[in-house]
Amino acid sequence: MNRKLLAVGGVAVLLLAGVGGAFVAGLGPFQAESSGEDISGFPTETAPDDTATADDGSDADGGAASTPPFAFTVDAIEQCGRTCRDVTSTLTNQQNSTAEDITVYTRIYAGNATDGGDVVWEGSEGVGTLEAEESYTTTRRVDLSFGDAYAIERADGWITVRTTVETADRSVTLSDQRKVA
Secondary structure, eight states, X not given: OXXXXXXXXXXXXXXXXXXXXXXXXXXXXXXXXXXXXXXXXXXXXXXOOTTOOOTTSBOTTSSBOOSOSEEEEEEEEEEEETTEEEEEEEEEEOSSSOEEEEEEEEEEEESSOSSSOEEEEEEEEEEEEEOTTOEEEEEEEEEOOHHHHHHHHHTTTEEEXXXXXXXXXXXXXXXXXXXXX
């Protein structure tokens, strides 16, 4: 009887260890809902273009760059579950000309920096064309695994959001840090 009890206890410990490991790693039923995209060569992997200018140092209209070509704002964050948020954001073309073939790539890291930080979510959105001063607003679901939420908790509740806006003629990367927990 004691051997059976010991064997059952051992199996229970192994099962709990496996489930606990999956929970922390975000695997199995604890896995985050992905953005549904297969993103290879994610453009936010490189250092941000802090100048936000064309290759020749000018803005899209040929003048000195004074205003970033795009503004990206988070308008609302609504809770949709314990580790889920619906995030509404707006991209505004601040140029005096039309921007074409726009795709926005976003990557969220646990912590204040993207070097060595844990990527907890990524996604992209095709925007198409924005006329001068026109805006595009969308809501995306950010659903994290418990392991990703734990990574943010380990980073004192801080995240870094890196967004790259690619157009037919330029690429601009914007970064923002937020305390979310």
